[in-house]
Amino acid sequence: MYQTDMYEGIIAETVMISGAGGDLINAYYARPLGPGPFPGMVLIHHMPGWDEWYREATYKFAHHGYSTISPNLYYRAGHGTPEDVAAMVRADKGVADDQVVGDVAGAMNFLRTQPYSNGKVGVFGTCSGGRHAVLSASRIKGFDALIDCWGGRVVMSPEELTPKQPVAPIDYTKDLSCPILGLFGEEDRSPTKEQVALHEQELKKYGKNYEFHMYPNAGHGFFYYHVGAYRQEQAVDGWKKVWAFLDTYLATPAKTAAAA
């Protein structure tokens, strides 16, 4: 925990990384200053785009000691304000799952190749990013922790499958290779409580390490302080659960040994 006499420094900037198919895409990258070792986090932005909330979240994770990168999944759609670019992607029914998984894998590899990496990397996402986080941690080997915040369409009916989203993320559950923390709101309509229960049932079926929390009086996006969906009490508790979960699964071995 931070003490007022501690040195603190963070560097944050836009970088280019190799994404799906070797495409260069941009990403926002923030990390603590110093030699490390630091655990890594990949943040997958939500449907409204690679926006200010995600830049701030990237910085927030760095503030908590994580080398953190948020790839711009909409890079190929062109450039403008995050809203305008996201609206263009929305009109095109989103980005393809295969492309997202490739971009996230590129972000993970970027973190792992840094000299100050502690060798552990987690993935976090909200809304469509939560879905993409579940998908990525199931299809990519190498993640050590997964945080799904109210990811919709993890559970999909056959009618909802599309060429861009040909497989429901829940159908990859058996391949998930890391612990998962899920944060949801009871009033959310995507995912519904029933869909979250189905996901939990599937995780249990395959003996996965999971921790799900369903908050009352909260709906979709209760971390987003800039919109009416914000729920202060639930958001503060949710962030506490995020830091505790990551400290458990991404701490450096030396730190773990020292704490034992």
Added chain:
Amino acid sequence: MCTMIVQQVQIDGSGKGTSGWFPVDRANVSYDHPYHFPLEHALNIDFVNAAQGPGARVAVELSVDAARALVNTILAVLAEADAGGHLIQ
């Protein structure tokens, strides 16, 4: 993309964006998360010119009731114009 409900329609017209008027050739109609309107989902219409890039966009976000009222009003105005012999095909 939480609902993925979106359709595109080719249109002819002009829209006024942040940089002034420009020709619009497509409307993207979705029922999904709005950016500004304080609802979880809204009926969103983006009037765009795809060739001019993401910024060539005039956006509106409507409640379901407002969207239905708008559709009915547009049809009523066109019917009145048609009845008055004003529509030139």
